[in-house]
Amino acid sequence: MQVPLEITFRGLPHSDAVEGKIREKTAKLEQLCDSIISCKVVVEAEHHHQHQGNLFHVRIDLSVPQKQIVVSRDHHDKQAHEDVYVALRDAFDAAKRQLEAYIHR
Template identity: 55%
Template sequence: MSNPGTPLVEIAFRNMDHSPAVEDRVRAQIAKLGQFHDQIIACRVAVEARHRHQHKGHLYHVRIDLTVPNAELVASREPDAHQAHQDVYVAVRDAFAAMRRQLQDFARKQRGNVKLHEPPPHGHIREIAPAADYGMIETSDGREIRFSSASVVDADFAKLEVGDRVWFTEVTSDDGPAASTVHVEGKHHVVG
């Protein structure tokens, strides 16, 4: 039974004898993971020796299953792709490095440090003046965004109509808010 705040740790050796030295290395690596997330619930590590065909010795496979609140993270290092995994300590190091990266990414997402891709702003064309080379978009929140023929992507500026629904990329210009790119929704105003 683990103490509160101490993760449940299970270490299994497969196709090889138990190694106190490898177990100590694994436990040290688990302790280091606590620096990246303070709520590790459980960590299960399997160290497996796989026999190599036509060669002497073994390649080592290490799998880590880490349980944290709201997630289960898995890092697995296959020996076939890593000849260095002829050394069990290298296999352990590489598997824990992969888990550390996953845990850091997960912790950043939990803190909200990952940029979420927000949908681009939408609106409709409120005014269009092809002779003067400008148009105005009214956004759903009532703002007005200016654009020109150079901003329109995959459409013919001269064929745009008041009321056409658009999405755009907003920038700040000397004249106020402007659209650097404007995409027409639904209708395909092919440039001719």
Template identity: 50%
Template sequence: MLQVPAQITFRGLPHSESVKEHIQEKVDKIQQFCHSIVSCHVVVEFENKNQHRGNLHNTRVTVTVPGKELVSTHNDVEDMYVSIRTAFEDMTRQLESYVQHMQGVKNHQTLIAGKIVRLFNGDGFGFIESDDGTEFYFNANHVSHPAFHKLTVGMPVHFIQEMGHDGPQAHRVKAIEKQAE
């Protein structure tokens, strides 16, 4: 159980009991996975500022665990529920890592080499092709260095593979530094 009740905040859209219940189900699920959660604050925000992309739904999940604050954010143009689901999926991965770390489990995942083949800068995602030809989805939250907006098509990268709902995803994406000759 949370040491304090989950806070759910709506900004730019009316309070909705059904959305609040949906979020509370997600909070209950992560509590079952990680019993050391101290607090959880979820902000669902609606912005109607972008003429080209339309309405923007932002979800930010902030979870406090002993000694650490974990934050997950996701923006989705079309669907608030997709934004909520994706933010909680990312939070679940962060909590898995936290729990493993607290249990002393070392996670030695293999780095995969590839190159960026498509970027959708305005939407914050792209695709990487590994050296064996497999394509991996990634988004701005999965990039460790450099910042997402500095990535370019053709750039060589290293990453760790994780399975998402729609197939393989690249996490901890990092550009490969060119070696001086």
């Protein structure tokens, strides 16, 4: 990656474990495609739910030559993510699928 990975936490404290998981999943994307220019990941917790715990929103912005890949997974999607690791897994799986589609073009 030409630009260092950017990780932002909003509405929750910084977590070394979550950051480590993000770095691990980003490294796997880099193995898939070595032309990634930059990657920005935002992990956000929403606290305003009476019947559920915190819901997590993950956004991934990948820059590759001639394309910007954006993945956004939040509570408006098919399933709410009460577990930050599940939200990360789903977001990075979607990013991988989009990256594979980019490579095959």
